[in-house]
Amino acid sequence: MKSATVRFKSTGMILFWLLLWQVASVALHNNIILVGPLEVIHSLLFQAFTVEFWKTIAFSFGKISLGFFLAFMAGIIIGGAAYRFPLLEDFLQPPVSFLKSVPVASFIILALIWIGSENLSLFISFLVVFPMIYIHTMAGLRSADKKLLEMARVFRMPPFKKLYYIYRPALLPHLISGCRVALGMSFKSGIAAEVIGVPGHSIGERLYMAKIYLSTADLFAWTLVIVVISAAFEALFLRVLSLASPTSVLVKRREE
Structure with a gap:
């Protein structure tokens, strides 16, 4: 109720x-300054029945989500290695701080010079997400219960079991928290990169063309598309990630 x-x-x-x-x-x-929701829906439905509309979504979503996944995996692996070897953490501190502080626009312009526009959104989303996942991985591993780790050392628990039963429960809440921010930022930065780089068949190109032709309805329609795919991807990824948490496993066992 x-x-x-x-x-x-x-x-x-x-x-x-x-x-x-x-x-x-x-x-x-x-209609140039502000269009209503009815005009936006009309523009969205008109484009949704074209093949180009879905190709555009697939291109941008594929690049940005791939950049996020690569950064997610790299952040966990490198963060875990830095936790294990403090010298590596000291070595990585300057570049990670640099990635956190430099404006995204600067990265976009540099990336255009280095790699062109085709994989620009993938590269930018990776650069934006990596430091977030790396930092939350370090924080999660450091939050592991010291008494449990001492017990695991005394009883000579195998590394895999220590990772699964001690580090995993400590790490996952931090990862989920980091991903809540990183998922949204990956799409924001990735689309911003496409608007500046204007790669063909991308959402950024559609937004740029809407600006050129003063088509506010198309601008709002594509913005709505970005919000929907970003929210759907975030909900799905966080759902999958939460299934690995100890709480969800315990609830599942109780239900059984």
Whole structure:
């Protein structure tokens, strides 16, 4: 009953803001400055029935998600190695700090010079996500229970069991927390890179062309597409990641 009330309330809030948006668009009466949700939906449906629309989504989603996955794996592996070897952590501290602090626009311009526009979004999403995953991996491993680690050392627990039963429960909450931010940032930075680099058949190219032709409806439509695919990818990835957490395993066993 409570969940139904919450859903009803959320739906009402969304409808309220959509109505307010439509009223503002009608009152302004300028489709270049602001279009209403009806025009955006019309533009989206018109494009959704074309093959090019889905090719564009596949291109951008494929590049950005691949960049995220590569950064996710690299962040865990290198973060784990840096935790194991403190000298490696000291060695990596300057470049990781550099990646955290340098503006994304600077990376995009440099990447255009180095690798061109074809794989620009993949490269930028990797650079943005890697330091987040690396830092959260280090924090998660360091949060492992010292008493359990001491017990594992005394009883000579095999490294794999130590990793699974001690480090995994400590690491996963930090990884999930880091991924909540990193997933959104990967799409924001990846699309920004495409807008600047304008690779063919990309969402960034569509946004750039919407700006050139002053097509605000197309601009809003593609922005909506970005929000939807980013939210769907985030929900799916975090769901898969949470299934590996000790809490989800315990709940599953209780249900059985």
